Amino acid sequence: MSKLRVQSFAISIDGYGAGANQDLQNPLGLRGPELMEWFFATRLWRRTHGHQDGETGIDNGIAEQGFAGIGAWILGRNMFGPVRGPWPDESWKGWWGEEPPYHVPVFVLTHHARAPLEMAGGTEFRFVTEGIHAALEQARTAAGGRDVRLGGGVATIRQYLRAGLVDELHLAMRPVLLGSGEHLLKGIDLRALGYECWKHVGGERASHVFLRKRG
Numbered sequence: 008m009s010k011l012r013v014q015s016f017a018i019s020i021d022g023y024g025a026g027a028n029q030d031l032q033n034p035l036g037l038r039g040p041e042l043m044e045w046f047f048a049t050r051l052w053r054r055t056h057g058h059q060d061g062e063t064g065i066d067n068g069i070a071e072q073g074f075a076g077i078g079a080w081i082l083g084r085n086m087f088g089p090v091r092g093p094w095p096d097e098s099w100k101g102w103w104g105e106e107p108p109y110h111v112p113v114f115v116l117t118h119h120a121r122a123p124l125e126m127a128g129g130t131e132f133r134f135v136t137e138g139i140h141a142a143l144e145q146a147r148t149a150a151g152g153r154d155v156r157l158g159g160g161v162a163t164i165r166q167y168l169r170a171g172l173v174d175e176l177h178l179a180m181r182p183v184l185l186g187s188g189e190h191l192l193k194g195i196d197l198r199a200l201g202y203e204c205w206k207h208v209g210g211e212r213a214s215h216v217f218l219r220k221r222g
């Protein structure tokens with residue numbers, strides 16, 4: 008059975024998955040990049056940005072596992088970009104340039120309809136206005152038996168958690184305090200929803216915790 012997986016989702020000690028005031032200059036919000044410093048050092052991230060170096064330790068291995076067996080992604084519209092409200096035109100094509108690192112269909116949840124966007128390297132952004140269940144159904148179909156990765160951001164993951172639809176949740180906990188921003192778990196009782204932590208691993212720049220639904 009195809010799983011819905013959250014992988015490599017970084018949070019601060021105080022539980023934020025993005026900083027406040029996201030905009031074009033601050034895609035992750037204020038101080039948000041501090042969440043991703045574990046990822047920026049990895050060979051995986053360096054290679055996707057055209058560099059041949061990068062660390063190959065625990066953090067890198069876990070980041071690589073996050074891409075294994077994935078046949079489609081689901082993102083929220085804020086993770087896709089800084090445009091809010093109706094799309095003024097078709098010019099925004101995501102943060103990732105002409106060849107995004109997904110290489111499979113990516114379903115973007117939004118209230119504002121938009122035509123699909125085909126990018127180089129196999130990524131196609133498809134905009135879904137019918138809600139989380141429709142996006143998951145479409146992603147599962149596109150994934151053809153492989154897993155669906157729920158990329159974020161925070162509001163999107165919270166909806167899928169509350170609906171009990173996330174099978175696996177890997178959080179990369181960073182030793183930083185953000186103080187404000189988008190809080191991942193506030194008001195969500197993961198225990199009552201049936202989740203348990205089954206593994207934790209200390210990486211070079213993050214502590215990795217792995218949660219899953221109890222069988």
Ligand SMILES: NC(=O)c1ccc[n+]([C@@H]2O[C@H](COP(=O)([O-])OP(=O)(O)OC[C@H]3O[C@@H](n4cnc5c(N)ncnc54)[C@H](OP(=O)(O)O)[C@@H]3O)[C@@H](O)[C@H]2O)c1
Nearest residue numbers: 016017025034035083084085086117118159160161162163
């Ligand atoms: N910590 C990490 O590892 C990590 C990973 C990924 C992203 N991020 C960060 O997370 C931040 C984005 O998170 P976020 O919580 O602000 O937003 P988000 O989850 O990316 O997107 C929320 C938006 O998506 C649309 N949407 C969500 N659910 C919908 C539904 N059921 N039906 C229709 N539209 C729906 C709505 O946009 P509209 O109403 O405007 O259409 C909503 O405002 C960014 O800063 C990003 O960089 C962090």
